[in-house]
Amino acid sequence: DACPDCGDGPPGGPGGPGGGGGGEGNQAYGRRNVRLAPEVNRILYVRNLPYKISADELYDIFGKYGSLRQIRRGNGPETRGTCFVVYNDIYDAKNAMDHLSGFNVAGRYLVLLYYNPQKMQAKVDAKSKRDQIEALKKKFL
Numbered sequence: 001d002a003c004p005d006c007g008d009g010p011p012g013g014p015g016g017p018g019g020g021g022g023g024e025g026n027q028a029y030g031r032r033n034v035r036l037a038p039e040v041n042r043i044l045y046v047r048n049l050p051y052k053i054s055a056d057e058l059y060d061i062f063g064k065y066g067s068l069r070q071i072r073r074g075n076g077p078e079t080r081g082t083c084f085v086v087y088n089d090i091y092d093a094k095n096a097m098d099h100l101s102g103f104n105v106a107g108r109y110l111v112l113l114y115y116n117p118q119k120m121q122a123k124v125d126a127k128s129k130r131d132q133i134e135a136l137k138k139k140f141l
Contacts, residue, residue, distance in 0.1 A: 069088050071085050
């Protein structure tokens with residue numbers, strides 16, 4: 001019998017405040033009382049990764065701080081050296097952020113940010129505006 005407010009829900013279920021769950025029990029309940037900043041997110045955006053880093057190395061580095069849902073590496077020329085790390089629990093993501101910001105991997109210091117969908121959309125919008133302006137310049141100049 002799972003307590004909906006304790007974070008003791010079924011594995012993968014919502015499990016209380018923060019949306020974590022996964023049956024961590026009393027240890028997780030204690031840290032769920034901590035109030036998180038509004039920008040804290042389950043998804044971390046990681047920059048300044050070595051280009052040659054393997055998926056296994058990424059899972060080793062980030063898996064130490066909690067269970068991972070997925071890791072997506074950038075593979076295009078614009079996104080090489082970056083990745084998105086998605087944790088199952090928001091508190092695990094915060095723990096990883098606290099410990100891995102500035103972590104040295106193969107001589108490079110990792111830059112970790114919480115994923116911000118509005119900021120990412122703003123970049124896409126700005127690029128499309130620049131493309132529209134360039135098209136108009138070509139058309140009229």
